[in-house]
Amino acid sequence: MMQQANLTTISVSCCFYSGELIKDLNSSDEVTQQNALKAANGYIAVSDEHCGTKVDTTRINTNPPASACQTLQSDNPADFFKVMEKDAEIRRVRRLEQEKKATALKDRGNEAYAKEDYETAVKYYTDGLTELRDMQPLYTNRAQAFIKLGKYQEAIRDCEWALECNEGCIKAYLHMGKAYLALKKYNESRMCFEKILQIKPGKENLIKEHLNQVDLEERQNQELSAGAGVVQRSCRSHEDPSAAGQAVSAWPGALLLLWRIYNSG
Numbered sequence: 001m002m003q004q005a006n007l008t009t010i011s012v013s014c015c016f017y018s019g020e021l022i023k024d025l026n027s028s029d030e031v032t033q034q035n036a037l038k039a040a041n042g043y044i045a046v047s048d049e050h051c052g053t054k055v056d057t058t059r060i061n062t063n064p065p066a067s068a069c070q071t072l073q074s075d076n077p078a079d080f081f082k083v084m085e086k087d088a089e090i091r092r093v094r095r096l097e098q099e100k101k102a103t104a105l106k107d108r109g110n111e112a113y114a115k116e117d118y119e120t121a122v123k124y125y126t127d128g129l130t131e132l133r134d135m136q137p138l139y140t141n142r143a144q145a146f147i148k149l150g151k152y153q154e155a156i157r158d159c160e161w162a163l164e165c166n167e168g169c170i171k172a173y174l175h176m177g178k179a180y181l182a183l184k185k186y187n188e189s190r191m192c193f194e195k196i197l198q199i200k201p202g203k204e205n206l207i208k209e210h211l212n213q214v215d216l217e218e219r220q221n222q223e224l225s226a227g228a229g230v231v232q233r234s235c236r237s238h239e240d241p242s243a244a245g246q247a248v249s250a251w252p253g254a255l256l257l258l259w260r261i262y263n264s265g
Contacts, residue, residue: 105124170199
C-alpha cells in the first residue's frame with residue numbers, strides 16, 4: 001500500500017512540473033535544456049527508488065522500445081512523461097506480482113514451521129526472498145526457524161537484514177537477542193532486548209522476563225566456570241574442595257559428582 005502511494009505521489013509531482021520542464025526542454029538556451037534534462041532524470045531516479053528496481057539512469061527502461069530511447073531528443077517532450085508514467089505502472093504491477101508470490105511462499109513456510117519442519121520452513125522463506133529481497137517478515141521468520149535449528153549466526157544475519165528493511169522491527173531485535181543468548185554473548189543479547197524497550201516502552205513486562213533470563217544464564221555460566229576451575233585444581237592435588245575453602249553445598253551437583261568420581265579410584 002505504501003509503495004502504491006509513493007508511486008502516485010511521484011506521478012502527481014511529474015504532472016505538476018511537466019509544463020515547466022517541457023518549456024525548458026524546448027528552450028533555445030543550451031544550459032537551460034541541460035538543466036531540464038537533469039531534472040527529468042531526477043524524477044526517474046526517485047521513481048526507481050520507491051519501486052525497488054534499478055534501471056540505467058540514461059533510459060526509461062532497462063530494455064525499452066526504440067522510440068523510448070529517443071524520447072529525450074524528441075521534438076515532443078510530452079512523450080517523455082507518458083513513457084515515464086507507463087514505465088512506472090509496469091514496474092508497480094511487477095512489484096505486486098512479486099509480493100503475491102513471496103507472500104504465498106511465506107505462508108507455506110509458516111505452515112511448515114507450525115509442523116516443526118524447520119528445514120522446509122527455511123526453504124520456503126528463502127524462495128520467498130528470491131522473489132522479493134526486501135520483504136522483512138521473510139527475514140524474521142527465517143531467523144526464527146534458524147534458531148530452532150541451532151543456526152544462531154545465520155539467525156543474527158537475517159535479523160540484521162530485517163533491520164535494513166525496517167529499522168524499528170521488534171521481531172528482529174527479539175530473535176537476535178535470543179540468538180546472542182544461545183551463543184553466550186550476554187551483553188549483545190541484553191542490548192537487543194533493551195533496544196525493544198526504546199522502540200516500544202509498553203513491552204516492559206515481556207522484555208523484563210528476557211532480561212532476567214539473560215542475567216540468570218550469565219550468572220550460572222560464571223558459577224560453572226568458577227566451579228570447573230576449582231575441580232581442575234582439586235583433581236590435580238586430590239584435595240577435598242571443602243579443604244580448599246570451598247563449601248561443598250555451594251557446588252553445582254554435576255561438578256561435585258565429577259570430583260568424587262575422579263577421586264574414587
